[in-house]
Amino acid sequence: MTRYFNGKKVELLAPAGTMEIFRNLVQANCDAIYLGGKSLNMRMIRRGYNFSDEDLKEAIKLGHETGKKVYLTLNNMLNDFELDEAIETLHFYQDIHADGLIIADPAILQLCKEYQLNQFELHSSIMMNVHNIEFVNKLKEYGVTRVVLSREMDLKTAKQLQTETGLETEYFMHGDMCTVNGGNCYYSSVVLGNSSNRGRCFKPCRWAHQVKKDGSIYSAQYPLAAKDMYMYENIPELIQNNITSFKIEGRMRESDFIVNLVNIYGEAIDRYMEDPLSFDRKKHADELFENRKRDFSTAYAFGNPGLDFINTRYEGTGKFYSTGKMFSTPTEEPVITETTIQKVKDSLNQNLSTDTAEHTLSVKVNNYEQAKLCLEMGVNRIYIPCEVYAPDSFMTLSQLQELVNSKSHTEIYLDLPQMMNEQQFEMIDQYVERNGYLFDGLLVSNLGAVSKYAEKFPLITNFNVNAYNQKALEFYKSLGVKEATVSIEMKHNELAKFLENTIMPLEIIVHGPLKVMYLDLNLYENTRKFEPVEKSDNQFVSNDVLVLMTDKGENPVYIDQYMKNHLYTSKELCLLPILEDLHSNKLLRYRIEGQTYTKDELQSVISIYQDALKNISQSLDAFKQQQSVRAGYTLGSLSFHYLKSKSEVPV
Numbered sequence: 020m021t022r023y024f025n026g027k028k029v030e031l032l033a034p035a036g037t038m039e040i041f042r043n044l045v046q047a048n049c050d051a052i053y054l055g056g057k058s059l060n061m062r063m064i065r066r067g068y069n070f071s072d073e074d075l076k077e078a079i080k081l082g083h084e085t086g087k088k089v090y091l092t093l094n095n096m097l098n099d100f101e102l103d104e105a106i107e108t109l110h111f112y113q114d115i116h117a118d119g120l121i122i123a124d125p126a127i128l129q130l131c132k133e134y135q136l137n138q139f140e141l142h143s144s145i146m147m148n149v150h151n152i153e154f155v156n157k158l159k160e161y162g163v164t165r166v167v168l169s170r171e172m173d174l175k176t177a178k179q180l181q182t183e184t185g186l187e188t189e190y191f192m193h194g195d196m197c198t199v200n201g202g203n204c205y206y207s208s209v210v211l212g213n214s215s216n217r218g219r220c221f222k223p224c225r226w227a228h229q230v231k232k233d234g235s236i237y238s239a240q241y242p243l244a245a246k247d248m249y250m251y252e253n254i255p256e257l258i259q260n261n262i263t264s265f266k267i268e269g270r271m272r273e274s275d276f277i278v279n280l281v282n283i284y285g286e287a288i289d290r291y292m293e294d295p296l297s298f299d300r301k302k303h304a305d306e307l308f309e310n311r312k313r314d315f316s317t318a319y320a321f322g323n324p325g326l327d328f329i330n331t332r333y334e335g336t337g338k339f340y341s342t343g344k345m346f347s348t349p350t351e352e353p354v355i356t357e358t359t360i361q362k363v364k365d366s367l368n369q370n371l372s373t374d375t376a377e378h379t380l381s382v383k384v385n386n387y388e389q390a391k392l393c394l395e396m397g398v399n400r401i402y403i404p405c406e407v408y409a410p411d412s413f414m415t416l417s418q419l420q421e422l423v424n425s426k427s428h429t430e431i432y433l434d435l436p437q438m439m440n441e442q443q444f445e446m447i448d449q450y451v452e453r454n455g456y457l458f459d460g461l462l463v464s465n466l467g468a469v470s471k472y473a474e475k476f477p478l479i480t481n482f483n484v485n486a487y488n489q490k491a492l493e494f495y496k497s498l499g500v501k502e503a504t505v506s507i508e509m510k511h512n513e514l515a516k517f518l519e520n521t522i523m524p525l526e527i528i529v530h531g532p533l534k535v536m537y538l539d540l541n542l543y544e545n546t547r548k549f550e551p552v553e554k555s556d557n558q559f560v561s562n563d564v565l566v567l568m569t570d571k572g573e574n575p576v577y578i579d580q581y582m583k584n585h586l587y588t589s590k591e592l593c594l595l596p597i598l599e600d601l602h603s604n605k606l607l608r609y610r611i612e613g614q615t616y617t618k619d620e621l622q623s624v625i626s627i628y629q630d631a632l633k634n635i636s637q638s639l640d641a642f643k644q645q646q647s648v649r650a651g652y653t654l655g656s657l658s659f660h661y662l663k664s665k666s667e668v669p670v
Contacts, residue, residue: 048285194268531612
C-alpha cells in the first residue's frame with residue numbers, strides 16, 4: 020500500500036516489538052513496520068522486544084505478502100568486538116530481503132560500501148542526529164535514501180532540508196521523546212556503564228532532580244522528562260512540509276495500544292487525503308488523550324517549546340516508560356578505587372604493545388584569559404570554542420591576534436558548534452574566510468562540518484561524532500579527517516582494542532568534568548517559571564551556574580550564547596592513575612576539558628599533567644596526592660567492562 024497526496028509519497032510507519040504485535044500490525048492501517056533483530060539495535064535493554072533470525076524471515080515474508088514494507092533497525096553504536104557480527108548481520112538482512120535498514124553508526128555505511136551491500140534502502144536513524152544540509156548531502160553520497168530528522172528540527176527547516184537535498188525525510192509523529200539531542204547523551208554510559216547510544220539507556224533524564232541556582236532551590240521536579248510526541252492534529256502540516264514517513268515510536272508498547280494508535284492515525288491520513296477541505300483534525304483526539312501514557316507535545320515541530328516540553332503526569336523517580344515499574348534510580352558517578360585502577364591497568368597492559376609515541380597536551384578553554392594561560396604554560400594545542408559558556412563571550416579578533424602573535428609551538432584550533440544549522444554555517448563560513456589563517460585547524464562535532472571543511476583545514480573529530488570502531492574511523496579518514504578524539508563511552512577493554520587497532524592518530528580526554536547532555540531545552544527558564552522553595556548554595560560551582568541536584572550529587576548545567584544547555588558530570592574525569600598504561604604509538608595527545616574551570620583551577624591541572632608527562636612512571640603516585648575541586652574523581656565509562664557475550668552489564 021502506498022499513499023500519495025498531490026504527488027507526495029506519504030508513509031505511516033509503525034513499530035513492532037514482538038511477533039504477536041507484528042502479526043496484528045500487518046492487518047492494521049499502516050504502510051510499513053520497523054523492528055529489531057536479536058542484537059545491534061537500540062532496544063537491547065529489553066531483549067524480549069527483539070526478533071530472532073527465524074522471526075525476521077517470517078515477518079518479512081508476511082509483510083511482503085500483505086503489502087507492507089519492513090525496515091530493520093541496526094542503529095546502535097558498534098565497538099570493535101562487534102564488527103564481524105555487523106558484517107554477518109548485514110549479509111543476512113540482505114539475504115532475507117529487508118526493504119530497508121535504519122542505521123546510526125557510519126561504520127555501517129563503510130561496510131555496505133566495502134561489501135557492496137546495496138539490495139536494501141539505508142535510512143539514517145534519529146541517533147545519527149542529522150540536522151543540516153551538508154550532513155544530508157554527504158549521507159546521500161554513501162547511498163542513504165532517507166533521513167530520520169533530528170528531534171529538535173522544526174517542520175519549516177525540515178522542508179528546506181528536503182527541498183535542497185531531494186532525500187526522503189522521516190519525522191516522529193507520536194510517542195516517547197528525549198530532551199537531549201540525538202546521539203549526544205552520555206549520562207547513562209558514564210554513570211551506569213550502559214550506553215544510550217548502544218540501546219541500553221537507563222533514562223536518567225526521568226529521574227527527579229531539584230533545580231538550583233543563585234542560592235535557591237526551585238519547585239521544578241522533573242526538568243529533563245519530555246512529554247510524548249503528538250502530531251495527530253497536524254497531519255496537514257507534516258505533508259505540506261514534505262515529510263515522507265510519519266513515524267510512531269513504541270517498540271516496547273503493548274499490542275492493543277499500538278494497533279489502536281496506528282489505526283487512528285491511518286484513518287486520519289486517509290480522511291485528509293479523501294477530502295482535505297472538510298478534514299476534522301480532532302475527530303479522535305479525545306480518545307488519544309484519554310489513553311495517553313504521558314501528556315502530549317508537538318515538541319520542536321513549530322519552534323522551541325521551552326518548558327512546555329516537560330512532563331509531570333506519571334513521572335516519578337525511576338519509572339520506566341510511565342508504567343510505574345522501578346527501572347533506575349539516581350546513581351552517583353563511580354569513584355576511583357584501587358581495584359578499578361588495577362582492572363583498567365591490566366586490561367590496557369594485556370592488549371597494548373610497549374611502543375610509545377611522545378604524548379602532548381591540549382586544553383579546551385572558554386575565554387581569552389584561559390587561552391593566554393595555556394600559551395604561557397607551553398601547552399601544545401588550544402581549542403577555542405564557538406559555543407562559549409556564560410558569562411564569557413567569544414574572544415575578539417584583537418585578542419585572538421594577540422594569542423597568535425605570542426605563541427611559539429602552540430597550535431590554536433577553532434572548536435565548531437556541536438550541532439550546526441544553516442545560519443551557523445554562514446557565520447562560520449564568513450568568519451573563517453576572513454580569519455581562518457589564524458587557526459591551525461578545526462575541532463568538529465558533526466558530519467556536516469566534516470564535509471564542509473575537510474579540504475580547507477586540518478580536522479580532528481570530537482568525541483561526540485561517536486566514532487567507536489575502526490570502520491567508523493575509516494569512514495572519517497576517507498573524508499579527510501586527520502585525527503580523532505576517543506569516545507568518552509569507551510569501557511576499559513573497548514579502549515584497549517580501539518587503541519591497539521587504530522588507523523588514525525588519536526586524542527583522549529584525560530581530565531575535567533565531562534559533558535554528558537547537550538540540549539536545546541533551556542533549563543534556566545526554570546528560575547523564571549518556578550518559585551524558589553528554600554535557600555541553598557551550590558557545592559562546587561558558583562551560584563550563577565544552574566545545577567540539577569539529586570541525593571547523589573549536583574550536575575552543573577552551562578548555557579552558551581545560542582541558548583544551548585550543556586550538562587556536566589559532578590565529578591572530574593581523571594586518567595592520571597592510568598596514564599603510564601596508555602602506551603600507544605597512535606595515541607598522540609592528552610586533552611584537558613578546561614572550559615568549566617577557573618583560571619587558577621586550570622593552571623593547577625595543567626601543571627599536574629605537564630609534570631606527569633615528564634615522569635610518567637610516577638603518575639599514579641601523583642594522583643594519590645591530588646585533591647579534586649569538584650565532587651571527586653572518576654574514570655567514567657572506563658570503570659566498566661564490555662562482556663563479549665553480546666550482553667553489556669557493568670562489572
